[in-house]
Amino acid sequence: MPGGYRIWDNRGRRWWGDLYELCPDGLLTELNGEANYERITALLKRYRAQKR
Structure with missing residues (x-):
């Protein structure tokens, strides 16, 4: 997806975590x-390290 991926928090009704270039399956x-x-x-640590 152009621009990256974000995770939506239904309970908090807001975006959660970082913007990921690759889908964090x-x-x-x-x-x-x-x-x-x-x-x-x-998993958060691993996906953050991939961004660098």
Whole structure:
């Protein structure tokens, strides 16, 4: 998608996290599934590192 990807938080009614150039499939799967805090934190770090 031109411009990148953002994650919409339905509870907070706002955009959540960073703007990603590549679709963060693993992060989206975890957020929509089990939502394990440690796994989400690890995925956030990994996707942020890819942006650099």
